[in-house]
Amino acid sequence: MSTVDPNIAAANDLSDQVLSIVGDRAEAAVYSRVGTAALTRFANSFIHQNVSDQVADVSLTIARGGRVAVGHTTSTSPEALEDWVARTIATADAQDVDDDWAGVAPPQDVAPIDHFDDEIASASPSTRAEFVKDFVDAGDGLLAAGMCETVAFGDAFRSSKGQEASGRWTRIVLDGIHQTDTTAGAGHSSGPSIASIDAAGAGREAATRALDGVGAFDAKPDRYEVVLGPEAMATIVQFLAFYGFNGRSYNEGMSFAKPGEERFDGQVALFDDATDPRAIGVAFDNDGTPKRRVDLIRDGAVQTIVHSRKTAKKAGVDPTGNSYKAEDGFGDGEPFADRMFLNGGSQTEEDLIGQVDRGIYVSTFNYCRILDPKTLVVTGLTRNGTFMIENGRITGPVTNLRFTQSFIDALGPGQVGGFADNARFAAGEFAMATVHTPSAWLRSWNFTGGADG
Amino acid sequence: MFDRAEIAVQAAVDAGAAYADARAMILKTEQIEVQDEKLDALDVDERIGVGVRALIGSSWGFASTGDLSDAGLAECGREAAAVATASAIVAGPALEFADVPVVQTSWETPYEEDPFAVSTSEKIDMLVDITKTMKAVKGVSIAFGSVSGWDTNKWFVSSQGHRIHQHIVETGGHYSATAVGEHETQVRSFPQSWGQFETGGYEVIRKWDFPTHAQRIAEEAVALLTAPELEERETNLVLESSQLALQIHESVGHAIELDRILGWEAAFAGTSHLQLDKLGVHRYGSDLMNITADATIPGALGTFGYDDEGAPARRVDIVKDGIWVGTLSGRDSAAVAGLEGGSGGMVRGDGYNRIPMVRMTNVGLLPGEGTLDEIIADTDDGVYMSTNRSWSIDDKRLNFQFGCEIGWEIKNGKLGRMVKNPTYTGITPQFWGRMDRLAGESEWVHWGIPNCGKGQPVQVAHTGHSASPARFAATRVGVKG
Numbered sequence: 001m002s003t004v005d006p007n008i009a010a011a012n013d014l015s016d017q018v019l020s021i022v023g024d025r026a027e028a029a030v031y032s033r034v035g036t037a038a039l040t041r042f043a044n045s046f047i048h049q050n051v052s053d054q055v056a057d058v059s060l061t062i063a064r065g066g067r068v069a070v071g072h073t074t075s076t077s078p079e080a081l082e083d084w085v086a087r088t089i090a091t092a093d094a095q096d097v098d099d100d101w102a103g104v105a106p107p108q109d110v111a112p113i114d115h116f117d118d119e120i121a122s123a124s125p126s127t128r129a130e131f132v133k134d135f136v137d138a139g140d141g142l143l144a145a146g147m148c149e150t151v152a153f154g155d156a157f158r159s160s161k162g163q164e165a166s167g168r169w170t171r172i173v174l175d176g177i178h179q180t181d182t183t184a185g186a187g188h189s190s191g192p193s194i195a196s197i198d199a200a201g202a203g204r205e206a207a208t209r210a211l212d213g214v215g216a217f218d219a220k221p222d223r224y225e226v227v228l229g230p231e232a233m234a235t236i237v238q239f240l241a242f243y244g245f246n247g248r249s250y251n252e253g254m255s256f257a258k259p260g261e262e263r264f265d266g267q268v269a270l271f272d273d274a275t276d277p278r279a280i281g282v283a284f285d286n287d288g289t290p291k292r293r294v295d296l297i298r299d300g301a302v303q304t305i306v307h308s309r310k311t312a313k314k315a316g317v318d319p320t321g322n323s324y325k326a327e328d329g330f331g332d333g334e335p336f337a338d339r340m341f342l343n344g345g346s347q348t349e350e351d352l353i354g355q356v357d358r359g360i361y362v363s364t365f366n367y368c369r370i371l372d373p374k375t376l377v378v379t380g381l382t383r384n385g386t387f388m389i390e391n392g393r394i395t396g397p398v399t400n401l402r403f404t405q406s407f408i409d410a411l412g413p414g415q416v417g418g419f420a421d422n423a424r425f426a427a428g429e430f431a432m433a434t435v436h437t438p439s440a441w442l443r444s445w446n447f448t449g450g451a452d453g
Numbered sequence: 454m455f456d457r458a459e460i461a462v463q464a465a466v467d468a469g470a471a472y473a474d475a476r477a478m479i480l481k482t483e484q485i486e487v488q489d490e491k492l493d494a495l496d497v498d499e500r501i502g503v504g505v506r507a508l509i510g511s512s513w514g515f516a517s518t519g520d521l522s523d524a525g526l527a528e529c530g531r532e533a534a535a536v537a538t539a540s541a542i543v544a545g546p547a548l549e550f551a552d553v554p555v556v557q558t559s560w561e562t563p564y565e566e567d568p569f570a571v572s573t574s575e576k577i578d579m580l581v582d583i584t585k586t587m588k589a590v591k592g593v594s595i596a597f598g599s600v601s602g603w604d605t606n607k608w609f610v611s612s613q614g615h616r617i618h619q620h621i622v623e624t625g626g627h628y629s630a631t632a633v634g635e636h637e638t639q640v641r642s643f644p645q646s647w648g649q650f651e652t653g654g655y656e657v658i659r660k661w662d663f664p665t666h667a668q669r670i671a672e673e674a675v676a677l678l679t680a681p682e683l684e685e686r687e688t689n690l691v692l693e694s695s696q697l698a699l700q701i702h703e704s705v706g707h708a709i710e711l712d713r714i715l716g717w718e719a720a721f722a723g724t725s726h727l728q729l730d731k732l733g734v735h736r737y738g739s740d741l742m743n744i745t746a747d748a749t750i751p752g753a754l755g756t757f758g759y760d761d762e763g764a765p766a767r768r769v770d771i772v773k774d775g776i777w778v779g780t781l782s783g784r785d786s787a788a789v790a791g792l793e794g795g796s797g798g799m800v801r802g803d804g805y806n807r808i809p810m811v812r813m814t815n816v817g818l819l820p821g822e823g824t825l826d827e828i829i830a831d832t833d834d835g836v837y838m839s840t841n842r843s844w845s846i847d848d849k850r851l852n853f854q855f856g857c858e859i860g861w862e863i864k865n866g867k868l869g870r871m872v873k874n875p876t877y878t879g880i881t882p883q884f885w886g887r888m889d890r891l892a893g894e895s896e897w898v899h900w901g902i903p904n905c906g907k908g909q910p911v912q913v914a915h916t917g918h919s920a921s922p923a924r925f926a927a928t929r930v931g932v933k934g
Contacts, residue, residue, distance in 0.1 A: 045543070045545070046543050047511070048512055048545065049515070051536065051808050070494065072499065073501075074501055074519040080501075091495060095495060096577075099491065100493075125535060125539030129540060145720035146721075179719065367846055371876070372638060379845045404932055406934050
């Protein structure tokens with residue numbers, strides 16, 4: 001890792017400044033992030049919005065005698081930081097003692113990863129525009145829409161107990177659709193480096209899905225076998241993480257997940273690991289706890305619930321390094337797995353389709369919402385590429401369908417036909433490039449409505 | 454702070470922008486959460502910075518920074534222009550831009566009690582008492598409450614001469630009781646599923662009399678565990694007004710956003726089933742359906758003085774006697790669509806570091822006549838549903854399915870058994886076309902939604918939705934997984 005990365009240096013400086021200002025007045029944990037997030041949007045086949053945000057953001061957790069408050073600021077002059085720290089301490093002083101306070105992170109070794117790409121860090125608006133051009137051109141006249149995002153950050157954590165961690169990370173996402181007058185198809189490519197992007201390939205996939213979707217008919221709502229593309233699977237995994245493997249939900253009895261229970265098909269293996277060479281992000285969490293591989297599901301059995309320091313204390317276990325660090329500052333500290341890998345199989349997606357007598361291929365889910373967290377019954381729709389499978393091949397496009405389906409049951413014992421060999425970072429509904437997943441063949445999916453309701 | 458924004462605007466213009474504007478902002482947020490009689494989170498957020506927008510050719514360039522030095526702001530302005538210039542690699546037609554009056558003025562939310570001046574201990578004590586009341590009800594697993602306040606100062610400057618300062622104050626709160634069974638969870642919330650939020654001070658919390666309803670909310674959550682499921686069928690559906698507010702938000706509010714109709718949000722949020730050539734003739738719903746977008750309603754969450762393009766807050770007819778007549782628009786979208794009347798004044802950004810875009814203001818259903826009791830008394834067979842629990846709608850805002858926290862059967866004009874997991878589904882124009890009763894002004898509430906997501910990077914907007922209870926005939930209810 002470069003020792004002079006300017007974003008890490010600036011983040012380190014901010015965290016050191018804040019910890020110094022707090023001094024011996026309180027227990028403190030400081031997380032600083034410095035860098036650039038830039039995003040180029042296109043619609044109707046041209047760029048219409050192009051944004052760049054210079055980020056310098058600090059969060060501070062203060063505890064005085066068990067009285068706790070959390071503050072965030074983007075105002076980073078020395079005078080502003082002095083004032084902000086004083087106000088955060090005063091806010092903490094006004095509270096009652098928090099019996100659940102777990103203390104700030106002690107010194108611990110952090111894995112020496114560097115998920116950073118110089119090309120992303122130096123990407124210009126023109127770099128993103130060229131990727132957009134590749135995606136648009138691949139549609140050969142179809143109407144394109146989507147975005148290309150580049151992110152380069154330096155993160156630095158300090159605690160008053162002596163934990164020090166810093167790191168840098170990059171991400172690039174190209175996500176879009178091509179449209180005909182009546183259809184749309186999606187394409188996606190993302191990763192930690194410029195080299196991981198295939199904009200033209202994503203554009204071709206989107207265009208193919210859009211063109212193949214022309215002439216769609218209404219499939220009768222019913223139970224079908226399904227082959228779900230990586231985007232649809234990523235959404236399922238995000239639901240599993242948010243409602244199931246979340247330490248807060250578990251502590252509150254709201255989670256379906258109980259370690260040791262074989263709730264899933266034996267082929268299902270899911271883990272969270274920011275230290276995986278393919279992963280995006282740094283190797284410590286919002287609490288400063290080192291990140292490591294956490295097995296969530298292995299051989300179909302629930303393994304581990306993820307925890308922040310706070311939820312771990314309540315559960316009587318060690319924190320797992322999963323105190324969430326949000327990119328927009330909201331949701332910080334929630335126990336959440338967000339660098340997940342679902343196992344792939346040895347067959348191609350076409351092989352999976354070839355084994356389905358009558359089913360539906362779904363590229364993307366849309367607007368999925370929970371009906372009950374314990375059963376993980378979710379309703380949502382298909383989008384940007386839905387096709388009928390008959391006798392082992394795709395026979396034609398169908399209009400979007402609504403489903404009402406338990407995601408646990410869909411992946412339950414005996415319900416997984418297989419996983420494909422095409423695992424990649426995918427765009428789940430709630431975040432992009434946080435889930436690495438293949439396509440999957442599932443034996444039963446409950447479609448409850450068609451285009452006409 | 455006007456001088457900070459001016460530096461950024463001038464730098465963007467000097468770098469070639471045909472038009473530029475900037476917002477210097479100071480945003481303060483306080484969020485207090487109490488769970489099971491204990492403080493769970495006390496977050497104080499402060500964001501200060503400038504966002505500058507530059508128009509060159511077919512694209513907006515936008516850059517933001519927290520560095521308020523002269524050099525930092527000038528660099529930010531130049532960056533906005535450079536970003537817009539790079540868009541020419543994939544260029545479209547030059548962006549048109551509707552005029553708005555150039556004003557130098559200020560506007561402030563009327564409020565009585567600064568929410569940040571009320572002590573955190575007072576807020577926490579109230580929430581502790583509420584959660585204690587709920588937790589005392591046998592069967593309640595989680596008792597949760599929150600109070601939030603936002604204080605936003607923004608200074609808007611444009612290269613056309615706008616100088617507008619606004620001070621917007623918003624306050625709201627929420628509580629819920631969750632009962633966890635062996636294979637299910639049931640929840641009841643007050644005042645609605647995500648709370649009630651309004652422009653105004655702490656008087657908003659006092660007005661809603663939060664503590665009074667805690668016992669009932671908790672008892673209903675527990676009772677739901679043993680209530681029967683709503684059977685799947687087609688029947689009369691009566692909606693409580695906060696659920697109707699969300700129905701308006703999802704199936705009308707987003708569908709009438711002009712940027713969606715023009716395809717600008719196609720890849721992410723989606724498009725709309727509405728087509729501009731049908732404006733003025735498309736039947737959206739029954740004759741009872743009259744929708745306005747009104748950013749001038751005192752106290753409503755989507756109320757302000759000027760939008761983030763300097764356009765004054767307006768009331769615009771959206772649906773009149775069931776016919777679609779209006780959209781939500783801004784300076785660029787109104788010009789591109791060729792709308793008479795120019796910008797609707799409906800463009801806002803989420804903080805200083807997000808580009809302003811078309812957002813709902815207060816998109817509400819004007820009241821009808823009578824009361825909820827009269828609607829129920831007039832219903833032989835049906836179901837009454839209250840308080841949203843889930844919401845899902847397709848990318849054209851047509852095919853929707855909503856779930857509510859609680860429902861009651863209606864038999865022979867009276868509420869009957871409580872039912873759990875009530876859901877309903879439909880297609881937007883058909884559903885609204887079956888609205889055959891709408892309660893009057895006495896039950897008309899300006900509900901606020903604090904978490905409307907749109908755009909990339911995602912922006913969160915605060916929107917308002919006025920509604921009174923209504924009845925929808927022949928609606929499919931009880932959809933299950």
